[in-house]
Amino acid sequence: MHQSSVRRNVVAWLQAGPMALVFLAFFLIPLLFVVIVSFWDYNDYEMLPIFSGRGYTDTFEGCLQQLPEFCTILRTYGSTLKFCFLVWSITLVIGFTVAYFLAFHVRSKSWQIGLSLLCTIPFWTSNVIRMIAWIPLLGRNGLVNKALVEAKIVNQPLEWLLFSEFSVVLAFVHLFTFFMVVPIFNSMIRIDKSLIEAAYDAGATGFQTLVNVIIPLSKPGIVIGSIFVITIVMGDFITIGVMGGQQIASAGKIIQTRLDAIQFPAAAANAVILLAATMMIIFSMTRLVDIRREL
Amino acid sequence: MREGRSRSFYVLAALFAAYVAFLYGPMIAIFVLSFQGPDGGLTFPMNGVSLYWFERLFSGGNGIIDIGAAFVRSAKLGLMVAVLTVAISVAAGMAFRKKFVGQAVIFYVAIASLIVPSIITSLGIALEFRLIDDGFKTFIDENFSTSMGLLTSGLAAHLTWTLPFGLLIMFAIFNRFDPRYEEAARDLGATPWQTFRHVVLPMILPSVVGIGLFGFTLSWDEIARSSQAIGPVNTLPLDLQGLTTTVTNPDIYALGTATTGVSFLAIGLALFVIGFLQRRQSRHGSDAGSGML
Numbered sequence: 001m002h003q004s005s006v007r008r009n010v011v012a013w014l015q016a017g018p019m020a021l022v023f024l025a026f027f028l029i030p031l032l033f034v035v036i037v038s039f040w041d042y043n044d045y046e047m048l049p050i051f052s053g054r055g056y057t058d059t060f061e062g063c064l065q066q067l068p069e070f071c072t073i074l075r076t077y078g079s080t081l082k083f084c085f086l087v088w089s090i091t092l093v094i095g096f097t098v099a100y101f102l103a104f105h106v107r108s109k110s111w112q113i114g115l116s117l118l119c120t121i122p123f124w125t126s127n128v129i130r131m132i133a134w135i136p137l138l139g140r141n142g143l144v145n146k147a148l149v150e151a152k153i154v155n156q157p158l159e160w161l162l163f164s165e166f167s168v169v170l171a172f173v174h175l176f177t178f179f180m181v182v183p184i185f186n187s188m189i190r191i192d193k194s195l196i197e198a199a200y201d202a203g204a205t206g207f208q209t210l211v212n213v214i215i216p217l218s219k220p221g222i223v224i225g226s227i228f229v230i231t232i233v234m235g236d237f238i239t240i241g242v243m244g245g246q247q248i249a250s251a252g253k254i255i256q257t258r259l260d261a262i263q264f265p266a267a268a269a270n271a272v273i274l275l276a277a278t279m280m281i282i283f284s285m286t287r288l289v290d291i292r293r294e295l
Numbered sequence: 296m297r298e299g300r301s302r303s304f305y306v307l308a309a310l311f312a313a314y315v316a317f318l319y320g321p322m323i324a325i326f327v328l329s330f331q332g333p334d335g336g337l338t339f340p341m342n343g344v345s346l347y348w349f350e351r352l353f354s355g356g357n358g359i360i361d362i363g364a365a366f367v368r369s370a371k372l373g374l375m376v377a378v379l380t381v382a383i384s385v386a387a388g389m390a391f392r393k394k395f396v397g398q399a400v401i402f403y404v405a406i407a408s409l410i411v412p413s414i415i416t417s418l419g420i421a422l423e424f425r426l427i428d429d430g431f432k433t434f435i436d437e438n439f440s441t442s443m444g445l446l447t448s449g450l451a452a453h454l455t456w457t458l459p460f461g462l463l464i465m466f467a468i469f470n471r472f473d474p475r476y477e478e479a480a481r482d483l484g485a486t487p488w489q490t491f492r493h494v495v496l497p498m499i500l501p502s503v504v505g506i507g508l509f510g511f512t513l514s515w516d517e518i519a520r521s522s523q524a525i526g527p528v529n530t531l532p533l534d535l536q537g538l539t540t541t542v543t544n545p546d547i548y549a550l551g552t553a554t555t556g557v558s559f560l561a562i563g564l565a566l567f568v569i570g571f572l573q574r575r576q577s578r579h580g581s582d583a584g585s586g587m588l
Contacts, residue, residue, distance in 0.1 A: 011487075012395035019387040019458055020397075023404045026451040030419025031411070037422050098314055101307040115311070122318045124558045126516040128535050129551035133321035136328055141338045143324070174317065206303065227410060235412020238518055242539050252414050259523060264422065271415040278412060 038268035047264045055269030076249045077277065083250070084233045087172040091229050092222070094173065095180025103188035116185070123178050131171050131242045138162040163245030171243040176232055180225035187221030188214070223285050234278045251277070329548035337545065348549035362550065369531040372445050372453065373514040380457040380510030381503055388465025409459040413519030416455055421523040424448045443526035452524035453517055457510040464509065468502045497576065501569040508565035512558055
């Protein structure tokens with residue numbers, strides 16, 4: 001008995017070993033390096049392996065003196081959190097509605113598969129392409145502005161449609177609602193239809209069934225989708241860069257700027273801060289549901 | 296559920312249609328605009344119809360980047376990532392069907408790799424390879440330039456992104472897998488390897504092709520993890536992202552249409568292979584059945 005369990009473990013480790021090795025060498029050790037280097041010193045051209053808190057103090061420079069005004073880093077995190085919240089709530093509403101329609105109103109299996117595939121196809125295209133695809137629609141001479149001007153709703157083209165906070169949120173929703181739809185849909189199709197019949201027989205209205213039966217049972221999917229969307233928006237520097245016309249700061253973009261200036265310890269310090277902020281949000285979400293059990 | 300279409304069905308169907316239009320509208324716009332005539336600009340209306348911008352793209356006439364070379368580099372990397380993702384994920388997927396020591400650790404690390412912001416992973420890998428380089432320069436060869444590159448740090452960065460997906464897909468596959476087929480094989484005296492090779496693998500092969508497809512497309516479009524870790528030469532998406540800041544003509548739309556074409560080609564090919572495997576499987580299945588009766 002004991003011998004066979006040892007053997008089983010050896011076989012399992014031979015099988016899972018390559019994956020474990022990749023994550024160790026290219027994920028865990030690099031993360032460790034990020035933490036270590038965040039405490040190194042640096043000058044204009046290189047990092048110096050001497051213990052220093054400069055990466056952090058530079059990041060928070062002037063934050064105490066400026067109070068109650070927010071310093072750059074705090075304002076940046078504030079705006080990143082604002083994007084997070086906006087994108088999260090919009091994708092949640094749209095994602096839930098789409099998943100609900102697919103799971104409960106589309107009755108034939110083949111229609112369900114066909115329509116899900118329809119939502120999946122754009123996901124196979126490069127994100128950058130899907131971002132610049134908004135230019136012909138939202139640009140100064142884009143379709144939307146032309147239509148608005150011709151309909152005499154506005155006198156001159158709107159400037160805030162593109163390269164603005166509006167276009168950033170729009171692009172996030174466009175790109176990542178899919179990450180909300182899939183897990184919520186997965187949770188919903190596992191709901192036993194007889195539970196809904198039971199609610200109906202017991203006299204519940206459609207809305208009551210939704211609130212008291214469907215939403216609680218879809219919770220795992222909602223949490224998983226939310227984690228996806230929130231981590232993406234927290235770390236993003238590409239969407240905010242392209243759609244914000246390189247004018248809007250974000251937590252991810254600070255790291256990139258530091259890297260461009262070859263200030264590795266400062267970049268690493270910002271990475272640690274971003275990681276801590278992201279993990280705090282995630283942990284509070286996983287309190288709500290055991291992800292492992294749901295897979 | 297209940298009989299007849301309720302009013303909420305039509306409301307939801309309309310919302311769904313609006314969502315699909317929202318998904319496809321912008322993309323269709325740039326696909327159409329990439330076929331503009333030579334005088335075309337970034338917006339509607341179309342200024343003639345031609346393949347001018349595609350020709351310019353592949354003849355390197357835009358003078359900004361060498362699209363052809365970036366194309367080949369990205370495709371090569373994507374294929375490597377696909378092959379490795381399949382091999383590593385399938386092996387790990389087999390391991391996860393039984394309990395083993397350290398199982399939970401690997402699982403949580405995989406999930407963590409998925410949700411830690413990509414730029415942090417990318418930065419970590421860049422730092423790691425930098426330190427390796429420094430080690431080389433100090434101890435082995437003073438003139439050593441860098442170990443970072445497409446198939447070293449770049450490949451590593453992409454695997455940290457594709458492997459968690461591969462593992463999750465393997466979980467889904469084996470959730471539906473009936474272990475009695477393996478027991479039957481074992482009872483007939485098959486070795487573990489024979490059982491895997493002749494029983495398990497043919498049954499899961501269609502989904503395994505799906506993992507490869509996922510690996511390829513994830514790598515093909517990846518930017519955030521490549522951004523710091525890729526080394527001196529860029530992948531196609533990175534070049535593309537660079538172009539967005541200087542975009543003034545439909546070059547970039549043509550490039551978008553072309554890369555999307557490759558994605559769709561890969562999916563089409565994968566779906567074809569999956570369909571072929573499934574047909575073969577059901578044919579063999581039914582043969583076996585008719586032989587028994």
